Amino acid sequence: MAQFPIDLGAYNRISLDAGSPTLSPEQKAALKANIQLCRDAIIFFTATGAARGVGGHTGGPYDTVPEVMIMDALFRGSDDFVPIFFDEAGHRVGTQYLMAALSGDLPAEQLMLYREAHSHLPGHPELGFTPGVKFSSGRLGHMWPYVNGVAMANPGKTVFCLGSDGSQQEGDDAEAARLSVAQGLNVKLLIDDNDVTIAGHPSHYLKGCSTAQTLRGHGLTVLEGNGEDIDDLYARIVKAINTEGPVAVINHRPMCPGIPGLEGSNHGHDVISVKLAVEYLEARGYQAAADHLKSAKPAKQDYTFKGSSDKWDANRNVFGDAAVAVLGRMSEAERVEKVRVIDSDLEGSCGLVKIHNAYPEIFISSGIMERGNFSAAAGFGMEKGKQGIFGTFSAFLEMNISEITMARLNNSNVLSHYSHSGIDDMADNTCHFGLNSFFADNGLDDAYATNLYFPADPNQMRACVESVFHDEGLRFIFSTRSKTPIILDENGNERFGGGYKFVSGKDEVIREGTQGYIVSFGEALYRALDAVERLKEEGIDVGLINKPTLNALDEDMLAKVGMSPLVLVVESFNRKTGLGSRYGSWLLERGFTPKFAHIGTHKEGCGGLWEQYPHQGLDPVGIIAKIKSMR
16 A cells, blocks of 8 residues: 555554444544545545546545445444445445455555556446455446345345435335335445435425435335434444344435535536645645646547547537527427426536526426436427427436337337447446447337437537437437547548538448448447548558438448448447347348448446547457458
8 A cells, every 4th residue: 555645554444333322432533533534535546537537426435434434344343244335326436446445455556547447447336347346336226126135145134235315316216115125124225315416406406305205105214314423323323233124324414525615516426626636635734645636647549530620529518509509490489388308417418408508498407217207208299299308328228218118109209319328438337338229229110210310420410400300209319428520521521511411311421432331320430430541541442331320221322332342330339239230130131241240349348438449349440450351
């Protein structure tokens, strides 16, 4: 631990006995010292993520340190517990990494590589990937049902699950609550109720909802108190342990207590800024830690992509701008009557905030309830001429499948924007990859219209939204977390600029080729374009096709591609379920037999940002190598 600028060796490895309802002065002093030490460490190493440009959540792990310190001491004092810090909020992964370092499973200096590519410290915990991490959390609000099973497998032992008022908004927690009560499971929830999620405060956007009252309604014993009062917190945790069946220990506190500039703010949900972290650390006397943050620099991708301009923009935000432009051509009365936008606490990430700011009268700020929110949008769009607009991360599309089927059966009109598709810039890693988007197209051949769109650059995103906004049916538009460059034609002009019109269902020639074609879409297209340009320079005349309507067959283009010598599908979707998994069948069904291959995401992520692409072999180097292997 010598290279870590905060002395983790000062950690007090005390033991606590759940048979004692109060802390001795010595125990209390040791706990308070541990809390301060660990909060200082979390501020520092999560801020290294901010300094290196990979982000990383600070507030969640910082908030829950008191509960974790008590749990750790209880684990040390008895074998009556399953000694795992199960946590429903995977973005609080800083807790898992800190405890892994304190237990000796992880070198403390490795924490300074938090969320960096290939550091094995991704934005959510992954079992088997990081030494000392004992579970994979998946996405927010998915652990309690799992922990119920752990409790069943460990009768006689107490199982803790760290939760939050945000994770409790997910519907599967209601199911978990009912099962745990019915079976009398020895699960103890430690819930950080700080009234903060990404987009705001639950008390504002979910008025009338109380986590404590909800859990009481399910039959749990609920023990509420001040999470920053160490005596009260300890007494309630001990009471929970000694109470039969599931118990929720709800700890009220402001977000980031004691951090100037962040306390009580939803900005504390994500990573602390370098400026605030430096001020905090310097005030605490950790000058070396502050100096490290000042000197840290982001890793930059210096590769120059051929065929694209040096202008980049975020399609996820362009979606919002384009929607606002369309809505602006409607009267206020028409907007209110015909359109409703329902957010799932991600308006800033999905571009829906642009609509919220421009037309708040049609915007509904809702909670972390993707299933119910999608269905509400679909219900609004059930009547001809009306439509719901919905947005969330692409990784969460898997949670909407049943609701999508119901929307289709009810002939609903929904324009859905699923951002953070694919793998680009995904430091949260595998559980947040948006890979299985074709699951949305799960209807029968004669089902209500469903189209999947993945525009390749900001110009095409604008044109796509303009084109399909008023269409009937289910429309899914995908975008990446990362920015994408403007695609250029052979003459250096913007391929989707000027008078370009997006036509649903039509594929597009980006570059002609006599020796085969690459078929791609989305953020994979500009990388494939670079590969095509470089292959042509080597005398390998391969062309490039853009397929922005993912699930529609363009028979003319399919014939053109099918009669070429080879076809390679390049995508960031799951290789098992993406475009490539069906494109070959489309060719064979029509009697076309070119050499065929498809590459996509096929293995666990490596953390970091753009580094995910070469890790999967989907960067230009990987694409070029695959084409050469097919000739």
